[in-house]
Amino acid sequence: xxxxxxxxxxxxxxxxxxxxxxKIVEKYxxxxxxxxxxxxxxxxxxxxxxxxxxxxxTSGALVPNQEVLSLLNNAVTRAKGxxxxxxxxxxxxxxxxxxxxxxxxxxxxxxLYFECSEETMLKRILSRAAAAAVKRADDxxxxxxxxxxxxxxxxxxxxxxxxxxxxxINAERDVDDIFIDVVDAIDCILKKKQKAVKxx
Ligand code: AP5
Ligand code: MG
Numbered sequence: 001x002x003x004x005x006x007x008x009x010x011x012x013x014x015x016x017x018x019x020x021x022x023k024i025v026e027k028y029x030x031x032x033x034x035x036x037x038x039x040x041x042x043x044x045x046x047x048x049x050x051x052x053x054x055x056x057x058t059s060g061a062l063v064p065n066q067e068v069l070s071l072l073n074n075a076v077t078r079a080k081g082x083x084x085x086x087x088x089x090x091x092x093x094x095x096x097x098x099x100x101x102x103x104x105x106x107x108x109x110x111x112l113y114f115e116c117s118e119e120t121m122l123k124r125i126l127s128r129a130a131a132a133a134v135k136r137a138d139d140x141x142x143x144x145x146x147x148x149x150x151x152x153x154x155x156x157x158x159x160x161x162x163x164x165x166x167x168x169i170n171a172e173r174d175v176d177d178i179f180i181d182v183v184d185a186i187d188c189i190l191k192k193k194q195k196a197v198k199x200x
Contacts, residue, residue: 001106002196005030005085005189008092010158011114013147014125015171016178017089020114023179028186030085035093038071039063040136058137060146062154065097069104076105094154095161110189111162112182114171118148 007030009017021032039057043050049067056063068091076086088108092098102108122144129139138147159166169181 005109008108008111009089012151014121015114015116021087031079031083032087033075034089035091060143095157111166113168116171
């Protein structure tokens with residue numbers, strides 16, 4: 001795994017993590033693993049565990065890390081033989097998640113942090129919900145406010161711990177302007193990885 005990039009994609013609810021990941025996948029062909037999507041897949045399986053997860057997600061709180069990390073670990077294991085790189089979207093959300101990921105899966109090369117005001121994030125999620133054929137259970141104003149609160153409680157610790165590999169990107173701009181900064185950062189990581197492989 002050390003020859004392919006592992007990128008954490010961080011930022012509050014509705015900042016645009018999924019949107020930027022879709023563009024990265026289109027350009028670089030990386031494997032996109034969203035912790036929220038993996039959890040929603042578990043919920044839609046209708047299992048007892050899925051029902052427990054649904055209740056936590058609808059409250060806007062964090063699911064216990066062993067659940068999320070195990071879903072991510074399985075997904076990485078399944079994909080790693082053929083992957084050009086991993087985008088880990090929505091993880092870590094608190095610093096112990098970052099520590100556990102690096103111990104149990106692999107060190108991250110880069111964290112992209114999409115910085116956005118709460119007002120913008122709230123507006124973006126409400127517009128997504130208004131346009132959606134099937135609305136996410138957590139895309140209502142009360143749960144969004146709780147998700148924002150959960151995000152605020154944990155983020156400064158993560159940004160502090162991983163300052164040396166985090167790039168903060170102003171996510172208040174247009175999708176394509178944000179993506180220019182994303183591409184610069186990923187190209188830089190890919191160059192570093194190529195040099196490291198050649199040096200071996
Ligand atoms: P998750 O599914 O990750 O949700 P989230 O972090 O709240 O973020 P969203 O997916 O809602 O938004 P996004 O940043 O992807 O934005 P998007 O691109 O869609 O997590 C859900 C829940 O699962 C959590 O609350 C928690 O309970 C649980 N969970 C997940 N990970 C966990 C973990 N690690 N540990 C524990 N629990 C976990 O964009 C939003 C909208 O804005 C779209 O309509 C889009 O078109 C629009 N948009 C995007 N960019 C722009 C732009 N630049 N300008 C204008 N509009 C834009
Ligand atoms: Mg998302």
